[in-house]
Amino acid sequence: MISKMQQVVSRAEWNLARRALLDREKKLTRLRDEVSRERRELPWVKVEKPYAFDAGDGTRTLADLFDGRGQLMVYHFMFGPRWEEGCKSCSFFSDHVDPMLLHLAHRDVSFAAVSRAPIERIESFKKRMGWKFPWVSSGRNDFNQDYHVSPTEQEKAKGKMVHNYGEIDVHLEDLPGLSVFARDAGGGICHTYSTYARGLDPLIGAYHFLDLVPKGRDEEGLVHSMSWVRHHDNYGPDYKVDAKSPYVQPRDVGDCCP
Numbered sequence: 001m002i003s004k005m006q007q008v009v010s011r012a013e014w015n016l017a018r019r020a021l022l023d024r025e026k027k028l029t030r031l032r033d034e035v036s037r038e039r040r041e042l043p044w045v046k047v048e049k050p051y052a053f054d055a056g057d058g059t060r061t062l063a064d065l066f067d068g069r070g071q072l073m074v075y076h077f078m079f080g081p082r083w084e085e086g087c088k089s090c091s092f093f094s095d096h097v098d099p100m101l102l103h104l105a106h107r108d109v110s111f112a113a114v115s116r117a118p119i120e121r122i123e124s125f126k127k128r129m130g131w132k133f134p135w136v137s138s139g140r141n142d143f144n145q146d147y148h149v150s151p152t153e154q155e156k157a158k159g160k161m162v163h164n165y166g167e168i169d170v171h172l173e174d175l176p177g178l179s180v181f182a183r184d185a186g187g188g189i190c191h192t193y194s195t196y197a198r199g200l201d202p203l204i205g206a207y208h209f210l211d212l213v214p215k216g217r218d219e220e221g222l223v224h225s226m227s228w229v230r231h232h233d234n235y236g237p238d239y240k241v242d243a244k245s246p247y248v249q250p251r252d253v254g255d256c257c258p
Helices: 011-040 088-094 098-105 119-129 153-158 197-203 205-210
Strands: 052-055 058-061 071-076 109-115 135-137 160-163 166-169 177-183 189-195
Touching (some): 071 088, 098 109, 189 197, 197 205
Parallel strands (some): 109 135
Antiparallel strands (some): 071 177, 160 166
16 A cells, blocks of 8 residues: 555646656656766776686686677676575566576677576576576686675775775675676677666666656665565565665575574
8 A cells, every 4th residue: 555645636737747757757868878878988998817607517718608799798696605595686686687688699798697606506596596597606716806796805804895986894795786898809808897786776677667656666764775675486475574674695504593
């Protein structure tokens, strides 16, 4: 139920208000187009490290993840080396991925998720969730640290890490993000873009559907805005939100207590 109703007016009054909002929506669309163009015009950085990832059927290089295409999107999925399951917020994001893969491929784009968990645990969780997208383990390389979604040992000791183009307190061992890579004219790999935090919002379709309804995302008053999110096999008819619940990373394998 909606606890607070908006003013109810005539259709003519509603049309006036809607047209005023439409003007602002059009301005936002034009601004988004402008920012997207500026994003595409960012300079590139050559990727020099020969990253090797563990896959379900062997080892994959960063070049392999392109799967023969010219562009690659990598989602930094929060799944620590000892976590028993992947992050529920990253899972919310990932529920949107499979249907778009065919469309991306026809625009010369490949997609892969990367996590530090062992590949066996990734494969098991992926099967549980019913996902098909490529997902590899970076547990034996520095990929997460180099793209600032996991703290280095020095950052852990300091208690501060670089993330989202600034310095934050180290409070989780993995954080989400998305990085984009492209092949240059000589076939080399370049890093073109990375985004974190609210920069991932535009990629979560369910959020934008929720933005269209009266209650919106309905996250006001929650300590952690995504505390309502569950793995899609954990929702129930009696689900209730604890407004005071912070983000809690999944338990480590072997923990005996909930």
